[in-house]
Amino acid sequence: MNSSSIHPLIQAVDGADSGASLLAAVEALAAARLEASIPTLIAVLGYNNPGAAVAAVDGLVALGEPAVRPLLDKLDGYNYGARAWAVRALAGIGDPRGLDILVDALQSDFAMSVRRAAARGLGTLHWHRLSPEELEPSQGQALDALLQGTQDPEWIVRYAAVVGLQGLAAALPETQSQRLTEIQIQLQTLAQEDEHLTVQARTWLAQQQLQIATN
Amino acid sequence: MSAMNSDALSHLAEPDNPQAGGHLTPAQAIANLQGQDLGLRVYAAWWLGRFRVSLPEAIDQLIIALEDEADQTGAGGYPLRRNAARALGKLGDCRAVPALIQALSCSDFYVREAVAQALEMLGDAASIPPLMALLQNQIPGTLPAPEPPHLEQPFDAILEALGTLKATEAAPLIHPFLNHEVPRVRFSAARSLYQLAPTEAAAQSFGDQLIQELNNDDLQLRRAVLADLGAIGYLPAAEAIAQTLAENSLKLIALKGLLEKQLQGSTPPQLSKAAIQVMDLMDELL
Numbered sequence: 063m064n065s066s067s068i069h070p071l072i073q074a075v076d077g078a079d080s081g082a083s084l085l086a087a088v089e090a091l092a093a094a095r096l097e098a099s100i101p102t103l104i105a106v107l108g109y110n111n112p113g114a115a116v117a118a119v120d121g122l123v124a125l126g127e128p129a130v131r132p133l134l135d136k137l138d139g140y141n142y143g144a145r146a147w148a149v150r151a152l153a154g155i156g157d158p159r160g161l162d163i164l165v166d167a168l169q170s171d172f173a174m175s176v177r178r179a180a181a182r183g184l185g186t187l188h189w190h191r192l193s194p195e196e197l198e199p200s201q202g203q204a205l206d207a208l209l210q211g212t213q214d215p216e217w218i219v220r221y222a223a224v225v226g227l228q229g230l231a232a233a234l235p236e237t238q239s240q241r242l243t244e245i246q247i248q249l250q251t252l253a254q255e256d257e258h259l260t261v262q263a264r265t266w267l268a269q270q271q272l273q274i275a276t277n
Numbered sequence: 278m279s280a281m282n283s284d285a286l287s288h289l290a291e292p293d294n295p296q297a298g299g300h301l302t303p304a305q306a307i308a309n310l311q312g313q314d315l316g317l318r319v320y321a322a323w324w325l326g327r328f329r330v331s332l333p334e335a336i337d338q339l340i341i342a343l344e345d346e347a348d349q350t351g352a353g354g355y356p357l358r359r360n361a362a363r364a365l366g367k368l369g370d371c372r373a374v375p376a377l378i379q380a381l382s383c384s385d386f387y388v389r390e391a392v393a394q395a396l397e398m399l400g401d402a403a404s405i406p407p408l409m410a411l412l413q414n415q416i417p418g419t420l421p422a423p424e425p426p427h428l429e430q431p432f433d434a435i436l437e438a439l440g441t442l443k444a445t446e447a448a449p450l451i452h453p454f455l456n457h458e459v460p461r462v463r464f465s466a467a468r469s470l471y472q473l474a475p476t477e478a479a480a481q482s483f484g485d486q487l488i489q490e491l492n493n494d495d496l497q498l499r500r501a502v503l504a505d506l507g508a509i510g511y512l513p514a515a516e517a518i519a520q521t522l523a524e525n526s527l528k529l530i531a532l533k534g535l536l537e538k539q540l541q542g543s544t545p546p547q548l549s550k551a552a553i554q555v556m557d558l559m560d561e562l563l
Binding site for chain 1: 524525529533540545546552553559560563
């Protein structure tokens, strides 16, 4: 599809007169995978329609990096719901420019689904896009937030923080063995002490997979 | 708000004025439960369950609250009794079983629902015969639910309790509920029969019926089936759960149920292939 044929798709989103027609229009627009759709997909995040928002997030994640700057630029103007969806999009895209937003969301968002998505996103950031000087402090920020996330009152956020820590551990450069040790110590504690068996089990899996990776 | 509406809302587990309990201690909550202020009494009953205060005095006072007459809504509901029953279920003291069985004959539908759930949690086989009697509508003096479809009994809670209690003798009574007009009740029957099935093959047919309902057009019902599949930990449902059109939060809770069922059979920190597959699905939903 070329960019001229996207206008009807955008108009279909703007003109949708029911939840079902909006969802169908957003799905069609997201499937087009064109950068020209980004402003409309971002606008949908604020429509208070969860189905359409999920489709818009999927579309933005598929578009990846070009969506990051527009998402960040609009962030301050978002209402709470839109901001939560934007966090999910940034977590899915994995661009390190979203780091501060993800750290902030994991530490202080009141919705557990947002903290959960942020924790997962912090483990899958594309660190190779950072310069060596930026890498160390940025990973330190992610590490602190994830370690704190393993103390979250909600089991699913702790689970996601374990997944995030596993991802971060695998991405640490060899010069950061101190941080790897910090992660391993925290995983060992969770493996024995978390009150939810599911969180313990995910921790065992993280330990096993990190072991395989380092051997 | 009309009496009818407040009655409909007051069966919800969490009270709407949590600030009233900001500084409660176990002793204060037990004292409040015996006090004059009805709002504080209802809240204290909830609080004792929420914070797992299983002191003998707490159990004693909650048992007494199961027969309270002071707190009655315009529509005839007993909010204090409902909260007391829920708390007794959470506190795990089987001393409460005889009083709870007695409360199965309460006129208030939501008290009976809370009691059936509490008896399920306490796991005492003595509750099986009275639950079977209630399922057959053989206990006099019970009023139907105040809202449509005005079910005579909290069938879903009773069916689920009988399944959890391994009441195989109840299976013939449960079968007809697979065709009940209310979908939620049908699901509970399938869930219960899954747990009571004599063979794995027989169990599977009930588990598979639940999987089919993950495609139900009604989001509320898809959510209910997710909870049912999580509760029985039916492993073959894992992929279908992950694909269901519903909130990721609910799918994750259902998959947690499957995972923990899997983990029961293994020695930590060993993980079966199936357990790892369930976690892979969960990771994708975060």
